[in-house]
Amino acid sequence: MHTLPLTIQNMTVAYQKKPVLRSISFEVSEGGLVGIVGPNGAGKSTLIKAALGLIPRLSGDVAIYGKPYSQQRRLVGYVPQRGSVDWDFPTNALDVVMMGRYGHLGWFKRPGRAEKQLAMECLAKVDMTDFAGRQISQLSGGQQQRVFLARALAQDASLYFMDEPFVGVDAATEQAIITLLNELKNQGKTVLVVHHDLATVKEYFDSVMLLNEQIIAYGPVEETFTADMLQKTYGGRLTMLKQDDEPALMLNLR
Template structure:
Protein backbone atom coordinates (compact mmCIF):
# COMPACT_ATOMS: atom_id res chain seq x y z
CA UNK A 1 0.00 0.00 0.00
CA UNK A 2 1.47 3.32 -1.03
CA UNK A 3 1.66 5.85 1.82
CA UNK A 4 0.20 8.74 -0.16
CA UNK A 5 -2.38 8.81 -2.94
CA UNK A 6 -3.93 11.95 -4.43
CA UNK A 7 -7.01 11.13 -6.49
CA UNK A 8 -8.56 13.55 -9.00
CA UNK A 9 -7.98 16.70 -6.98
CA UNK A 10 -9.39 19.95 -8.38
CA UNK A 11 -9.02 23.34 -6.67
CA UNK A 12 -10.34 26.74 -7.74
CA UNK A 13 -10.02 30.32 -6.48
CA UNK A 14 -12.90 32.63 -7.39
CA UNK A 15 -14.09 30.07 -9.95
CA UNK A 16 -10.65 30.07 -11.60
CA UNK A 17 -9.15 26.58 -11.77
CA UNK A 18 -5.78 26.38 -10.02
CA UNK A 19 -5.45 22.59 -10.03
CA UNK A 20 -7.37 20.28 -12.32
CA UNK A 21 -7.84 16.54 -11.90
CA UNK A 22 -4.47 15.96 -10.17
CA UNK A 23 -3.75 12.31 -9.42
CA UNK A 24 -0.57 10.50 -8.36
CA UNK A 25 0.55 7.77 -5.97
CA UNK A 26 3.84 7.93 -4.07
CA UNK A 27 5.77 4.79 -3.06
CA UNK A 28 7.12 4.51 0.46
CA UNK A 29 10.55 5.81 1.39
CA UNK A 30 11.02 8.13 -1.58
CA UNK A 31 12.08 11.74 -1.98
CA UNK A 32 9.72 13.42 -4.42
CA UNK A 33 10.34 16.80 -6.05
CA UNK A 34 7.31 18.85 -7.08
CA UNK A 35 8.45 20.97 -10.02
CA UNK A 36 6.71 23.63 -12.09
CA UNK A 37 6.64 27.33 -13.00
CA UNK A 38 5.32 30.11 -10.80
CA UNK A 39 1.54 29.87 -10.58
CA UNK A 40 1.54 26.16 -11.42
CA UNK A 41 -0.27 25.28 -8.19
CA UNK A 42 2.59 23.62 -6.30
CA UNK A 43 1.96 25.26 -2.92
CA UNK A 44 -1.79 25.06 -3.51
CA UNK A 45 -1.43 21.32 -3.98
CA UNK A 46 0.19 20.91 -0.58
CA UNK A 47 -2.32 23.16 1.17
CA UNK A 48 -5.25 21.33 -0.43
CA UNK A 49 -3.78 17.97 0.55
CA UNK A 50 -3.64 19.21 4.15
CA UNK A 51 -7.18 20.70 4.03
CA UNK A 52 -5.83 24.20 4.57
CA UNK A 53 -7.84 25.26 1.53
CA UNK A 54 -10.98 23.58 0.18
CA UNK A 55 -11.02 21.23 -2.80
CA UNK A 56 -13.75 21.34 -5.40
CA UNK A 57 -13.43 17.59 -5.52
CA UNK A 58 -10.86 14.85 -5.10
CA UNK A 59 -9.44 12.83 -2.23
CA UNK A 60 -6.17 12.29 -0.39
CA UNK A 61 -5.41 8.90 1.10
CA UNK A 62 -2.70 8.18 3.66
CA UNK A 63 -1.93 4.48 3.95
CA UNK A 64 -5.30 3.65 2.41
CA UNK A 65 -7.36 5.85 4.73
CA UNK A 66 -8.71 9.37 4.14
CA UNK A 67 -6.23 12.04 5.18
CA UNK A 68 -8.68 13.32 7.80
CA UNK A 69 -8.28 10.07 9.74
CA UNK A 70 -4.49 9.95 9.35
CA UNK A 71 -3.42 13.57 9.66
CA UNK A 72 -1.14 12.71 12.60
CA UNK A 73 1.05 10.78 10.16
CA UNK A 74 1.78 13.86 8.03
CA UNK A 75 4.29 16.58 8.89
CA UNK A 76 4.43 19.96 7.15
CA UNK A 77 7.14 22.57 6.65
CA UNK A 78 5.57 25.77 5.23
CA UNK A 79 7.21 28.43 3.10
CA UNK A 80 9.23 30.78 5.27
CA UNK A 81 7.39 33.83 3.94
CA UNK A 82 4.08 32.45 5.23
CA UNK A 83 5.24 32.44 8.87
CA UNK A 84 4.91 35.31 11.34
CA UNK A 85 8.51 35.41 12.52
CA UNK A 86 7.75 38.27 14.93
CA UNK A 87 5.59 36.00 17.09
CA UNK A 88 7.15 36.04 20.59
CA UNK A 89 8.41 32.49 20.96
CA UNK A 90 11.77 30.76 21.03
CA UNK A 91 13.18 27.96 18.90
CA UNK A 92 12.51 25.24 21.47
CA UNK A 93 8.85 26.23 21.81
CA UNK A 94 8.43 26.10 18.03
CA UNK A 95 9.86 22.58 17.91
CA UNK A 96 7.66 21.48 20.82
CA UNK A 97 4.64 22.38 18.68
CA UNK A 98 5.52 19.29 16.68
CA UNK A 99 4.78 17.18 19.76
CA UNK A 100 1.20 18.39 20.24
CA UNK A 101 -0.19 15.42 18.32
CA UNK A 102 1.43 13.16 20.91
CA UNK A 103 0.68 15.12 24.10
CA UNK A 104 -2.58 16.94 23.28
CA UNK A 105 -3.02 20.60 22.37
CA UNK A 106 -3.72 21.94 25.87
CA UNK A 107 -1.40 19.71 27.90
CA UNK A 108 2.04 20.68 29.11
CA UNK A 109 4.99 19.02 27.38
CA UNK A 110 6.48 16.12 29.30
CA UNK A 111 10.18 15.78 30.05
CA UNK A 112 10.29 13.20 27.27
CA UNK A 113 8.85 15.69 24.78
CA UNK A 114 11.40 18.35 25.72
CA UNK A 115 14.21 15.82 25.30
CA UNK A 116 12.91 14.84 21.86
CA UNK A 117 12.63 18.48 20.84
CA UNK A 118 16.20 19.14 21.97
CA UNK A 119 17.41 16.10 20.03
CA UNK A 120 15.67 17.39 16.91
CA UNK A 121 17.27 20.81 17.32
CA UNK A 122 20.61 19.07 17.67
CA UNK A 123 20.01 17.12 14.45
CA UNK A 124 19.63 20.35 12.49
CA UNK A 125 22.54 22.08 14.23
CA UNK A 126 20.37 24.45 16.27
CA UNK A 127 20.67 23.12 19.82
CA UNK A 128 22.67 26.12 21.02
CA UNK A 129 19.85 28.39 19.79
CA UNK A 130 17.07 26.63 21.73
CA UNK A 131 16.20 29.69 23.81
CA UNK A 132 16.73 32.22 21.04
CA UNK A 133 13.68 34.16 19.84
CA UNK A 134 12.82 33.08 16.30
CA UNK A 135 12.78 36.72 15.14
CA UNK A 136 16.48 36.89 16.02
CA UNK A 137 17.44 33.96 13.79
CA UNK A 138 18.68 34.16 10.22
CA UNK A 139 16.55 32.80 7.38
CA UNK A 140 18.53 29.58 7.23
CA UNK A 141 18.32 29.14 11.00
CA UNK A 142 14.57 29.69 10.95
CA UNK A 143 14.21 27.04 8.28
CA UNK A 144 16.25 24.59 10.35
CA UNK A 145 13.95 25.20 13.34
CA UNK A 146 10.88 24.36 11.26
CA UNK A 147 12.57 21.22 10.00
CA UNK A 148 13.25 20.29 13.62
CA UNK A 149 9.57 20.82 14.41
CA UNK A 150 8.62 18.41 11.63
CA UNK A 151 11.13 15.87 12.93
CA UNK A 152 9.68 16.16 16.43
CA UNK A 153 6.30 15.18 15.07
CA UNK A 154 7.81 11.83 14.02
CA UNK A 155 5.53 11.64 10.99
CA UNK A 156 5.56 9.02 8.26
CA UNK A 157 5.05 11.52 5.43
CA UNK A 158 6.58 14.99 5.18
CA UNK A 159 5.37 17.82 2.95
CA UNK A 160 7.90 20.63 2.56
CA UNK A 161 7.13 23.82 0.66
CA UNK A 162 10.34 25.24 -0.86
CA UNK A 163 12.64 24.47 2.10
CA UNK A 164 15.75 25.51 0.12
CA UNK A 165 14.59 29.04 -0.72
CA UNK A 166 16.55 31.82 0.97
CA UNK A 167 19.03 29.56 2.77
CA UNK A 168 22.80 29.48 2.52
CA UNK A 169 24.79 26.64 0.98
CA UNK A 170 25.56 25.08 4.35
CA UNK A 171 21.89 24.98 5.30
CA UNK A 172 20.91 23.54 1.93
CA UNK A 173 23.49 20.78 2.39
CA UNK A 174 22.19 20.11 5.92
CA UNK A 175 18.60 19.93 4.65
CA UNK A 176 19.35 17.41 1.90
CA UNK A 177 21.34 15.29 4.35
CA UNK A 178 18.33 15.32 6.65
CA UNK A 179 15.96 14.38 3.83
CA UNK A 180 18.16 11.44 2.91
CA UNK A 181 18.24 10.35 6.55
CA UNK A 182 14.44 10.43 6.63
CA UNK A 183 14.39 8.31 3.46
CA UNK A 184 16.69 5.69 4.99
CA UNK A 185 14.22 5.46 7.89
CA UNK A 186 11.42 4.66 5.43
CA UNK A 187 9.82 8.11 5.51
CA UNK A 188 8.20 9.58 2.41
CA UNK A 189 9.04 13.21 1.62
CA UNK A 190 7.48 15.58 -0.92
CA UNK A 191 9.32 18.83 -1.61
CA UNK A 192 8.21 21.83 -3.65
CA UNK A 193 11.42 22.75 -5.42
CA UNK A 194 12.46 25.46 -7.88
CA UNK A 195 16.07 24.69 -8.82
CA UNK A 196 15.98 22.48 -11.90
CA UNK A 197 19.74 22.00 -11.81
CA UNK A 198 19.58 19.92 -8.61
CA UNK A 199 16.47 17.83 -9.31
CA UNK A 200 18.33 14.73 -10.50
CA UNK A 201 20.78 14.93 -7.58
CA UNK A 202 18.13 15.34 -4.89
CA UNK A 203 15.01 13.36 -5.80
CA UNK A 204 14.04 9.75 -6.51
CA UNK A 205 10.72 10.75 -8.07
CA UNK A 206 9.52 13.93 -9.71
CA UNK A 207 6.05 15.42 -10.17
CA UNK A 208 5.99 17.91 -13.04
CA UNK A 209 3.00 20.15 -12.44
CA UNK A 210 1.36 23.02 -14.27
CA UNK A 211 -2.23 23.12 -12.96
CA UNK A 212 -2.47 19.47 -14.01
CA UNK A 213 0.05 16.65 -13.84
CA UNK A 214 2.38 16.83 -16.84
CA UNK A 215 4.37 13.78 -15.74
CA UNK A 216 5.05 11.76 -12.62
CA UNK A 217 7.51 8.96 -12.00
CA UNK A 218 11.10 8.03 -11.29
CA UNK A 219 13.36 11.00 -11.91
CA UNK A 220 15.68 9.06 -14.20
CA UNK A 221 12.94 8.47 -16.76
CA UNK A 222 10.57 11.36 -16.04
CA UNK A 223 12.81 14.43 -15.77
CA UNK A 224 13.25 14.69 -19.52
CA UNK A 225 13.71 17.60 -21.88
CA UNK A 226 10.28 17.13 -23.43
CA UNK A 227 8.48 16.91 -20.09
CA UNK A 228 10.28 19.99 -18.81
CA UNK A 229 9.43 21.97 -21.92
CA UNK A 230 5.78 20.89 -21.67
CA UNK A 231 5.69 21.93 -18.02
CA UNK A 232 7.26 25.34 -18.55
CA UNK A 233 5.61 26.11 -21.86
CA UNK A 234 8.77 25.70 -23.91
CA UNK A 235 10.57 28.47 -22.02
CA UNK A 236 13.39 26.45 -20.47
CA UNK A 237 16.62 26.74 -22.43
CA UNK A 238 19.31 27.00 -19.75
CA UNK A 239 19.57 23.45 -18.47
CA UNK A 240 22.79 21.57 -19.06
CA UNK A 241 22.30 18.18 -20.66
CA UNK A 242 24.07 16.70 -17.64
CA UNK A 243 20.99 17.54 -15.56
CA UNK A 244 18.29 16.08 -17.78
CA UNK A 245 17.77 12.97 -19.81
CA UNK A 246 16.20 12.36 -23.21
Protein backbone atom coordinates in the same frame (compact mmCIF):
# COMPACT_ATOMS: atom_id res chain seq x y z
CA MET B 1 -2.77 -5.24 1.92
CA HIS B 2 -0.09 -2.62 2.38
CA THR B 3 -1.53 0.89 2.13
CA LEU B 4 0.26 3.64 0.22
CA PRO B 5 1.32 6.79 2.14
CA LEU B 6 -0.55 9.12 -0.24
CA THR B 7 -3.26 8.60 -2.84
CA ILE B 8 -4.95 11.53 -4.59
CA GLN B 9 -7.77 11.03 -7.07
CA ASN B 10 -9.33 13.61 -9.40
CA MET B 11 -8.44 16.61 -7.26
CA THR B 12 -9.45 20.00 -8.67
CA VAL B 13 -8.82 23.31 -6.90
CA ALA B 14 -9.94 26.77 -8.00
CA TYR B 15 -9.38 30.32 -6.76
CA GLN B 16 -12.23 32.71 -7.60
CA LYS B 17 -13.64 30.12 -10.02
CA LYS B 18 -10.33 29.92 -11.92
CA PRO B 19 -8.96 26.36 -11.80
CA VAL B 20 -5.45 26.20 -10.37
CA LEU B 21 -5.23 22.41 -10.37
CA ARG B 22 -7.22 20.20 -12.74
CA SER B 23 -8.02 16.53 -12.16
CA ILE B 24 -4.87 15.65 -10.25
CA SER B 25 -4.46 11.91 -9.64
CA PHE B 26 -1.34 10.16 -8.38
CA GLU B 27 -0.03 7.91 -5.64
CA VAL B 28 3.22 7.85 -3.74
CA SER B 29 5.04 4.70 -2.67
CA GLU B 30 6.67 4.37 0.71
CA GLY B 31 10.18 5.51 1.49
CA GLY B 32 11.18 7.96 -1.22
CA LEU B 33 11.99 11.60 -1.91
CA VAL B 34 9.58 13.13 -4.42
CA GLY B 35 10.29 16.54 -5.96
CA ILE B 36 7.38 18.66 -7.24
CA VAL B 37 8.53 21.16 -9.87
CA GLY B 38 6.87 23.52 -12.31
CA PRO B 39 6.67 27.20 -13.25
CA ASN B 40 5.38 29.93 -10.93
CA GLY B 41 1.62 29.70 -10.61
CA ALA B 42 1.60 26.02 -11.60
CA GLY B 43 -0.17 25.02 -8.39
CA LYS B 44 2.72 23.36 -6.52
CA SER B 45 2.01 24.86 -3.08
CA THR B 46 -1.72 24.59 -3.75
CA LEU B 47 -1.30 20.85 -4.26
CA ILE B 48 0.21 20.41 -0.80
CA LYS B 49 -2.27 22.74 0.93
CA ALA B 50 -5.27 21.08 -0.71
CA ALA B 51 -3.97 17.63 0.22
CA LEU B 52 -3.71 18.77 3.85
CA GLY B 53 -7.15 20.40 3.84
CA LEU B 54 -5.68 23.87 4.40
CA ILE B 55 -7.58 25.14 1.36
CA PRO B 56 -10.84 23.76 -0.05
CA ARG B 57 -10.99 21.36 -2.98
CA LEU B 58 -13.65 21.64 -5.67
CA SER B 59 -13.49 17.88 -6.08
CA GLY B 60 -11.32 14.88 -5.41
CA ASP B 61 -10.29 12.46 -2.69
CA VAL B 62 -7.10 12.42 -0.64
CA ALA B 63 -6.09 9.35 1.37
CA ILE B 64 -3.18 9.19 3.82
CA TYR B 65 -2.40 5.53 4.40
CA GLY B 66 -5.87 4.71 3.17
CA LYS B 67 -7.81 7.15 5.37
CA PRO B 68 -8.79 10.86 5.31
CA TYR B 69 -6.15 13.30 6.56
CA SER B 70 -8.40 14.28 9.48
CA GLN B 71 -7.93 10.76 10.88
CA GLN B 72 -4.21 10.58 10.13
CA ARG B 73 -2.81 13.93 11.30
CA ARG B 74 -0.25 12.31 13.58
CA LEU B 75 1.32 10.56 10.60
CA VAL B 76 1.87 13.76 8.61
CA GLY B 77 4.56 16.43 9.01
CA TYR B 78 4.35 19.78 7.21
CA VAL B 79 7.04 22.40 6.65
CA PRO B 80 5.34 25.50 5.18
CA GLN B 81 7.01 28.16 3.06
CA ARG B 82 9.09 30.36 5.30
CA GLY B 83 7.42 33.46 3.88
CA SER B 84 3.99 32.31 5.08
CA VAL B 85 4.98 32.19 8.77
CA ASP B 86 4.55 35.01 11.31
CA TRP B 87 8.12 35.16 12.59
CA ASP B 88 7.26 37.97 15.04
CA PHE B 89 5.22 35.58 17.15
CA PRO B 90 6.86 35.73 20.61
CA THR B 91 8.28 32.24 21.03
CA ASN B 92 11.72 30.65 21.06
CA ALA B 93 13.21 27.92 18.91
CA LEU B 94 12.78 25.16 21.50
CA ASP B 95 9.06 25.92 21.95
CA VAL B 96 8.50 25.84 18.19
CA VAL B 97 10.09 22.39 18.00
CA MET B 98 8.05 21.12 20.97
CA MET B 99 4.89 22.10 19.07
CA GLY B 100 5.67 19.11 16.88
CA ARG B 101 4.80 16.86 19.84
CA TYR B 102 1.27 18.20 20.43
CA GLY B 103 -0.28 15.65 18.08
CA HIS B 104 1.13 12.90 20.28
CA LEU B 105 0.31 14.59 23.60
CA GLY B 106 -3.07 16.07 22.87
CA TRP B 107 -3.57 19.82 23.27
CA PHE B 108 -4.30 19.81 27.00
CA LYS B 109 -1.33 17.84 28.25
CA ARG B 110 1.77 19.98 28.86
CA PRO B 111 5.01 18.79 27.32
CA GLY B 112 7.37 17.47 30.00
CA ARG B 113 11.02 16.58 30.35
CA ALA B 114 10.89 13.76 27.77
CA GLU B 115 9.40 16.10 25.13
CA LYS B 116 11.99 18.76 25.90
CA GLN B 117 14.81 16.27 25.58
CA LEU B 118 13.46 15.00 22.26
CA ALA B 119 13.09 18.57 20.98
CA MET B 120 16.70 19.29 21.92
CA GLU B 121 17.81 16.17 20.05
CA CYS B 122 15.93 17.37 16.98
CA LEU B 123 17.57 20.81 17.25
CA ALA B 124 20.95 19.07 17.50
CA LYS B 125 20.24 17.21 14.23
CA VAL B 126 19.93 20.54 12.43
CA ASP B 127 22.86 22.08 14.35
CA MET B 128 20.67 24.55 16.26
CA THR B 129 21.20 23.49 19.89
CA ASP B 130 22.90 26.79 20.77
CA PHE B 131 19.83 28.72 19.60
CA ALA B 132 17.20 26.82 21.62
CA GLY B 133 16.36 29.87 23.78
CA ARG B 134 16.55 32.42 20.96
CA GLN B 135 13.39 34.19 19.81
CA ILE B 136 12.52 32.98 16.31
CA SER B 137 12.30 36.59 15.05
CA GLN B 138 16.03 36.97 15.85
CA LEU B 139 17.11 34.02 13.71
CA SER B 140 18.37 34.23 10.13
CA GLY B 141 16.29 32.77 7.30
CA GLY B 142 18.39 29.61 7.20
CA GLN B 143 18.17 29.19 10.97
CA GLN B 144 14.39 29.64 10.91
CA GLN B 145 14.12 26.94 8.26
CA ARG B 146 16.25 24.59 10.37
CA VAL B 147 13.94 25.15 13.35
CA PHE B 148 10.92 24.24 11.24
CA LEU B 149 12.67 21.10 10.04
CA ALA B 150 13.45 20.21 13.65
CA ARG B 151 9.76 20.66 14.49
CA ALA B 152 8.83 18.27 11.67
CA LEU B 153 11.39 15.76 12.99
CA ALA B 154 9.96 16.04 16.51
CA GLN B 155 6.59 15.11 15.08
CA ASP B 156 8.07 11.74 14.04
CA ALA B 157 5.68 11.54 11.09
CA SER B 158 5.62 8.89 8.36
CA LEU B 159 4.75 11.25 5.49
CA TYR B 160 6.24 14.73 5.13
CA PHE B 161 5.19 17.66 2.94
CA MET B 162 7.80 20.41 2.55
CA ASP B 163 6.99 23.60 0.65
CA GLU B 164 10.15 25.10 -0.89
CA PRO B 165 12.45 24.32 2.07
CA PHE B 166 15.56 25.35 0.11
CA VAL B 167 14.40 28.88 -0.78
CA GLY B 168 16.48 31.70 0.68
CA VAL B 169 18.83 29.50 2.70
CA ASP B 170 22.63 29.48 2.71
CA ALA B 171 24.70 26.62 1.27
CA ALA B 172 25.35 25.06 4.69
CA THR B 173 21.62 24.96 5.48
CA GLU B 174 20.85 23.50 2.05
CA GLN B 175 23.35 20.72 2.75
CA ALA B 176 21.88 20.16 6.22
CA ILE B 177 18.39 19.88 4.72
CA ILE B 178 19.36 17.33 2.06
CA THR B 179 21.25 15.27 4.65
CA LEU B 180 18.11 15.28 6.78
CA LEU B 181 15.88 14.31 3.85
CA ASN B 182 18.10 11.34 3.08
CA GLU B 183 18.06 10.33 6.74
CA LEU B 184 14.24 10.39 6.70
CA LYS B 185 14.22 8.31 3.52
CA ASN B 186 16.62 5.77 5.06
CA GLN B 187 14.19 5.43 7.97
CA GLY B 188 11.46 4.47 5.49
CA LYS B 189 9.70 7.85 5.64
CA THR B 190 8.14 9.41 2.55
CA VAL B 191 8.87 13.05 1.68
CA LEU B 192 7.24 15.33 -0.93
CA VAL B 193 9.16 18.53 -1.60
CA VAL B 194 8.05 21.54 -3.65
CA HIS B 195 11.30 22.53 -5.32
CA HIS B 196 12.37 25.40 -7.58
CA ASP B 197 16.00 24.65 -8.54
CA LEU B 198 15.99 22.42 -11.61
CA ALA B 199 19.77 22.00 -11.47
CA THR B 200 19.59 19.90 -8.27
CA VAL B 201 16.55 17.72 -9.03
CA LYS B 202 18.57 14.74 -10.29
CA GLU B 203 20.88 14.94 -7.31
CA TYR B 204 18.23 15.32 -4.59
CA PHE B 205 15.20 13.24 -5.57
CA ASP B 206 14.22 9.67 -6.46
CA SER B 207 11.00 10.65 -8.24
CA VAL B 208 9.75 13.90 -9.70
CA MET B 209 6.37 15.37 -10.56
CA LEU B 210 6.28 17.95 -13.35
CA LEU B 211 3.25 20.11 -12.68
CA ASN B 212 1.53 22.92 -14.54
CA GLU B 213 -2.13 22.96 -13.45
CA GLN B 214 -2.13 19.31 -14.48
CA ILE B 215 0.45 16.58 -13.97
CA ILE B 216 2.60 16.67 -17.10
CA ALA B 217 4.72 13.73 -15.97
CA TYR B 218 5.40 11.80 -12.78
CA GLY B 219 7.84 8.99 -12.10
CA PRO B 220 11.49 8.09 -11.47
CA VAL B 221 13.79 11.07 -12.06
CA GLU B 222 15.87 9.38 -14.76
CA GLU B 223 12.74 8.60 -16.83
CA THR B 224 10.67 11.72 -16.14
CA PHE B 225 13.13 14.60 -15.85
CA THR B 226 13.82 14.90 -19.58
CA ALA B 227 14.29 17.89 -21.87
CA ASP B 228 11.08 17.01 -23.72
CA MET B 229 8.95 16.80 -20.57
CA LEU B 230 10.46 19.96 -19.11
CA GLN B 231 9.68 21.86 -22.31
CA LYS B 232 6.08 20.67 -22.06
CA THR B 233 5.94 21.83 -18.43
CA TYR B 234 7.63 25.22 -18.75
CA GLY B 235 6.97 26.06 -22.39
CA GLY B 236 8.84 29.14 -23.57
CA ARG B 237 10.00 29.96 -20.04
CA LEU B 238 12.80 27.43 -20.24
CA THR B 239 16.15 27.73 -21.96
CA MET B 240 17.83 24.45 -22.83
CA LEU B 241 21.57 24.34 -22.39
CA LYS B 242 23.69 21.55 -23.81
CA GLN B 243 26.49 20.28 -21.64
CA ASP B 244 28.84 17.46 -22.66
CA ASP B 245 26.20 16.35 -25.16
CA GLU B 246 23.76 15.71 -22.35
CA PRO B 247 20.34 16.60 -23.72
CA ALA B 248 19.90 19.42 -21.28
CA LEU B 249 20.97 21.24 -18.22
CA MET B 250 18.02 23.45 -17.59
CA LEU B 251 17.89 27.09 -16.71
CA ASN B 252 14.54 28.28 -15.46
CA LEU B 253 14.16 31.91 -16.49
CA ARG B 254 10.88 32.32 -14.52
